[in-house]
Amino acid sequence: MIDPSIPPGVAPDHRTIPFARPLLGDEERRAVAAVLDGHMLTHGPRVAAFEKAFADRLGSAHAVALSSCTAGLHLALVAKGIGPGDEVIVPAMTHVATAHAVEHCGAQVVFADVEAATGCLDPDAAAEAVTPRTRAIMPVHYLGLPCDMGRLAAIAERAGAALVEDAATGLGARWGDVPAGTIGDCGVFSFYPTKHMTTLEGGMLVTDDGALDAAVRKRRAFGYDKGLGERSLPGLYDVDTLGWNYRMNEVQAAIGLCQLDRLDGFLAARAANAARLSERLADLDGAQVFPLVAGVRTSGHFCVNLTLDRDSGVSREDLMRHLQARGVGFSVHYPIALPESRYYAGRHAAAADAFPVARWIARRTLSLPCGPHLTADDVEAVADAVCDFFGKE
Numbered sequence: 001m002i003d004p005s006i007p008p009g010v011a012p013d014h015r016t017i018p019f020a021r022p023l024l025g026d027e028e029r030r031a032v033a034a035v036l037d038g039h040m041l042t043h044g045p046r047v048a049a050f051e052k053a054f055a056d057r058l059g060s061a062h063a064v065a066l067s068s069c070t071a072g073l074h075l076a077l078v079a080k081g082i083g084p085g086d087e088v089i090v091p092a093m094t095h096v097a098t099a100h101a102v103e104h105c106g107a108q109v110v111f112a113d114v115e116a117a118t119g120c121l122d123p124d125a126a127a128e129a130v131t132p133r134t135r136a137i138m139p140v141h142y143l144g145l146p147c148d149m150g151r152l153a154a155i156a157e158r159a160g161a162a163l164v165e166d167a168a169t170g171l172g173a174r175w176g177d178v179p180a181g182t183i184g185d186c187g188v189f190s191f192y193p194t195k196h197m198t199t200l201e202g203g204m205l206v207t208d209d210g211a212l213d214a215a216v217r218k219r220r221a222f223g224y225d226k227g228l229g230e231r232s233l234p235g236l237y238d239v240d241t242l243g244w245n246y247r248m249n250e251v252q253a254a255i256g257l258c259q260l261d262r263l264d265g266f267l268a269a270r271a272a273n274a275a276r277l278s279e280r281l282a283d284l285d286g287a288q289v290f291p292l293v294a295g296v297r298t299s300g301h302f303c304v305n306l307t308l309d310r311d312s313g314v315s316r317e318d319l320m321r322h323l324q325a326r327g328v329g330f331s332v333h334y335p336i337a338l339p340e341s342r343y344y345a346g347r348h349a350a351a352a353d354a355f356p357v358a359r360w361i362a363r364r365t366l367s368l369p370c371g372p373h374l375t376a377d378d379v380e381a382v383a384d385a386v387c388d389f390f391g392k393e
């Protein structure tokens with residue numbers, strides 16, 4: 001069986017605490033069986049119920065279930081009319097999906113550096129990247145900590161640009177009292193197996209904008225002019241726009257409803273694990289942990305990010321090998337600053353000294369597990385392994 005949480009090159013039997021592990025149980029099994037026993041596999045009541053439950057939980061007017069977060073980021077930009085000649089500002093440190101969504105529209109990715117203290121899109125860098133062609137800004141809530149949404153919203157408004165939140169790792173995160181993902185024009189969540197909750201693959205776009213909701217809904221299903229329930233006779237429709245097949249199916253939604261019921265427990269476990277790990281890893285000689293709270297920004301605890309000091313002689317590869325030998329899973333978010341990736345370097349020449357923070361994070365951080373799959377002993381074992389490496393008592 002392939003475990004998505006296994007870092008590349010790590011044999012499954014070499015470690016006992018995975019970086020991430022989806023928690024699926026009897027509830028999910030029963031819910032899937034009920035879908036398979038029926039005849040409605042797509043376009044059914046479970047997708048609608050999952051959308052309603054998710055929107056209610058986030059306090060959003062609308063939620064659209066999709067085949068992935070990447071699909072949602074793409075459709076958000078399409079729905080905003082973004083295309084060739086337009087520019088979209090994307091952090092230089094993020095999952096490649098954020099930038100690819102822009103490329104799929106034929107628009108130009110404009111990278112901006114991230115904050116050294118948090119890894120989130122730096123508002124100063126974003127403001128500097130604005131041009132008359134800027135049509136959207138895409139804040140990424142890096143590993144669960146929300147971006148500085150107050151400043152980014154002001155920059156977007158001044159630029160006349162849309163604010164599309166990549167909230168793939170932002171579930172449970174809050175900016176003041178407001179959930180991450182509900183601050184911009186829309187926010188998109190991921191239900192990939194390593195994220196806060198899973199539908200195997202899947203995503204959800206939330207928005208208060210009825211026109212945006214309708215535009216995304218239409219484009220996730222080919223651009224039909226009438227939804228399945230709106231046709232006077234089955235099979236009759238016209239097509240009035242370009243669309244994709246980006247739907248979520250009933251099995252995914254059935255699992256998502258069960259996971260949503262368990263989300264409060266998942267988030268509480270993450271918060272407790274992250275707090276304990278951060279406490280144990282405070283004052284390491286040569287490394288630090290990214291904050292779980294920054295002003296009004298509160299993390300949803302996707303992982304605990306250990307960052308090696310720029311001037312410390314510690315080798316990240318040595319640390320990785322040490323953790324691997326101790327059976328502690330880890331990951332790297334993300335192993336390349338996107339402007340340096342082969343695809344984007346080939347499309348946008350960037351100065352060698354551009355995006356210094358993103359480059360530093362790509363080379364010097366390591367993501368430690370804090371998911372609900374960890375027992376209290378696991379958390380101590382992760383902390384012990386890291387402390388031993390740094391010679392901390």
Ligand SMILES: *Cc1c(COP(=O)(O)O)cnc(C)c1O
Nearest residue numbers: 068069070095097168190191192
């Ligand atoms: C996981 C992730 C994505 C992609 O999500 P999918 O659902 O796999 O498409 C996009 N952005 C960020 C920041 C992610 O972590």
